[in-house]
Structures are given as C-alpha cells and as structure tokens.
Amino acid sequence: MTPTPEERLAVALVRLILDPAAPPARHIAVGAASPIPAAACWLVKLSGHPVRLSLLHREEANPFSEGTCELFDLTAQGRIDLFFLGGGQIDGTANINLLGTGDWPAAGTPFGGVRFPGSFGSAFMYMMTPRTILFREEHSPRVLVPRVDWISAPGVSPPEVFRRGTAQALLTGRCVFRFDSARARFALDSVHPGETLASIRAATGFDFDAPDTVPETPAPTEDELGLLRGPVAAEMRATYPGFCARVWGAA
C-alpha cells in the first residue's frame, strides 16, 4: 500500500505522541478543523495505547457535559496532557500567530494587513498544556518566519511566568522539527521523502539547527495503513466527511 501525504503526516504525529522521552499523553484534546491530528490520535488509541481522547468537534457523544468552557477548566487544572496548535505564522522561537499580519487593526484607519481568524484558546492552551505539537501543512517562508508579526501565544516565557510546557515539535508538510525550549530553538529531526536539508532551509524563514545527516521521516507501516483506512476512517467519517472522502474515498 502506498501511503498518502495525509497518512504520512498522521503517522509522523503518532511517533511524536508516543515519544517515550516526552511527558505521558494520557488525555489528548483535539480542536476543531484538525482531521490529521484527529486521525493520529485515533491511530494511537486503536493501536491499543490507553489514552483518553477529547475531540472538541465531535457532534455525537461529544466528550464535554459542562459546555465549551470545560476544556479550558480541564486544561487549567493540568488534566489535558497534549494539544495541537497551528498558526498563520510560526517563528524560530515557536511563537505562534493566529491573528494576522501588518499593523494592528484600528477603527477609523483602513487595515492593510492580512487577518487570520483569531487566537481562539491558543494564548491559554499553549501555556497550560504540558505538551503541544505544532502542526502546519504549508511549509513556506510565508508561514515559517524569522519573527511573527503578532504573538497569539509565546513559545517561551520568562522563568517567573507559570507555564506547564510548550512546543514539543513542529510537523509540516516537509519535515519534523524538535523544539528545545531551554534554547528557544528548533532542530531539524527528519525530512519527508523528496526533501533535503537544503530544500528545508530554502523553505524556512527562520534559522534552525540540523544534524550532519538528516534522517527521513519513517513511513507508515502496513499495520498502520490498515488501521487508518479501516477503523480510524470509520471513527472519523461523521466528523470530517470531506477529509475522509478525499483521503480514503467513499465509505
């Protein structure tokens, strides 16, 4: 079986979720419009790993009974171990920008920048979750910038500021970066098929560390592909019909 790009990314996320060096992921929350992280989480669970999944976007059997504030209350208490965030811009110190570019909008003045949807819960979740995996398929100098125009949520904080964690890694359509919070710097971990250190440098607006020899991101195994195309797809169809039809065809 030949994996699709989406399947490769989902399995790359699985490797990061199950990384034994990272704090344990007993309870993972997945936000809206995140089909690839959702697929990765289902793959982890359906592979037999004991994990609680809270999928915010799920209509049927939604995991929350106390309204949309419950996710934030759980996270505030440290009951969510892992969350996924993206960004219209992400910079080399793992700052994320979901706000926009250009000058800050002001009433009475035309706004010439690009507006993204908004910060959602990122300014809180990024700091209160022990582990965040940053995920953005587009890997270009437009997205991975030297410095974000606006910080929705900071990658690192001064020592006196309470935070439980930050980015563990950044997965893109081209590669995996690991984040070293002590140095506030990304290091290239692996490249997807067809990419090289040079192609990653060319597509990345920020500076990062890299080993002498960069490994290729491991491909999905036959077992993983079988699970993705069978039980994972079955779990996801109701929530992400468009995504499932595109990646796995009609049910």
Place this chain on the structure above:
Amino acid sequence: MFIPLDDLAARIPDGALVALPPDNSLTPSALARALARRGVRGLRLVGVPVSGYATDLLIGAGCVAELDTSAVTLGEAGGAPRFLAALAAGEIVLRDATCPAMHTRLQAAEKGVPFIPMRGVLGSDLLAHRPDWTVIDNPFSPTRDPILLLPALAPDIGIFHAAMADDEGNLWVGRRRELATLAHASKRVLVTAERRVAGNLLADEKLAPGVISGTYVEAVALAPRGAWPIGLLDEYPTDAEHLLAYARAARTREGFAAYLAEHVAPAIAAAAE
C-alpha cells in the same frame, strides 16, 4: 413571556452590549436576521467565545460598531467576509481575546465579583492591546507569580436559540452550559426557541440539568429552524451548502445586499419592487 420575533428584536436598543454564541452552540440566526431587518445600529457584540455567521451578517448589515471575540470564522466555509471587509475599511472596533477569557469574564459576572484571575496569556500580544486587562502579582504566593486579571463581563443582553422553552420561560439548552453562564451573567436575556413545550421543564429530573431557569429570561420568541443555516444539536445539521453560498455572496457588498434581499428582508425587498 412569548412575543413575536420582530418584537423581540425591537427590544434590543442601538448601542447595546450583546453577547451571543458562535456556530456550534444554539446560534440565534433568526434573531440576527430580525435585527438586521429592523436596522439596529451601533451594537457592541461579544463572541462567546468566538463569532460566526450571525455576527458576520450583523456586521454586513451595518448593525455593529464593536466586536470583542476570540476568533471570527465561518468554519468549513472559510473566513467571515463582511467582518474582514469591515476590518479592512476600519469600520469596526475589534478587541481580540482568547476563548477561556470570555468564559472566565462571564463567570465573574455570574458570581457578582468585579474581576477574576486567569492563567496563561502573559507574553501574548493580546495583552498589549487590552487596556481593560491587567497583570498583578499573586498575593498568596511566596515567590513572584504574575497572573492576568480580567474584568467581569455583564452583557446588556444575552441572545441565543434555545431548543425548548416552557410556559415559565425555562429554556432547555442541553449540555451547552456556556449558555447558562451567559444567561446568568447578562442583565437581560432575550432568546428564540425552536419549540414551546407545555408544563415545566424543571419538573423533569432528566431534562432539568440542561435547563436555564426562567428567572433569568425576559422574553422568548418562537422561531422554528431558528438556528438555520447553522445546525441545532442533534435536531438538524448545518446547511453547509447555504453557508458556502453565503460566504461566496458576502465577498462583495453587492452580493451581500442580494443575500439580504433574498433571505433577510424579503418583505422589504418585495415592497421596494
């Protein structure tokens, strides 16, 4: 307690601070259309915790002066076109927030306290643009512990679309408990309801945990399919095709005007012909 939809809209004055849920939580779409129809002006909208179709529609119809929210999106249908156009033209005041801050500020109002601390946010540019938010040092900590303080938020009016309303004005919203917080925190609650049920919802032990007491509710207007084109719990799904058509039409002022004429003010449009 029960009044016609347009009378409900008439109770919302120009300039009111109005809080409403986004497109996954009992969206008051029919009320937003009634407000656009009546031509309310200068609303200060609050997204609980984000904003969607109803807010974009009200902005496009020229009803909105200010928006306090954590994001504005039409979800699968993409960006909110009239919001983006109004922002580009400098026509609205936007206050960017983050989802838990919205819930927490309403919870402070619910408890009747003037402010409330919340973790996170320090180091975000949100803070630099929120002169109404402040940072203090935790007075109970032996070591330095800066923490965000948020002012309580008591909207003038809370609006949403309840799945059921009874004769007492009790509303059933199921597990959407953020709407209970919104109702408790708001000075007035004006809602639409999908249907009216006989008797008292609080008399049913199984339904009672999903009920907002009529104590908080000023008036209800019946509005069958009142969330449309947004879905309502497990009753009807979002009309994705309509939302896409809206997103396309609302890209231009003319397209949005045509949408208003067709879906919001057919009576007015017909009279003008």
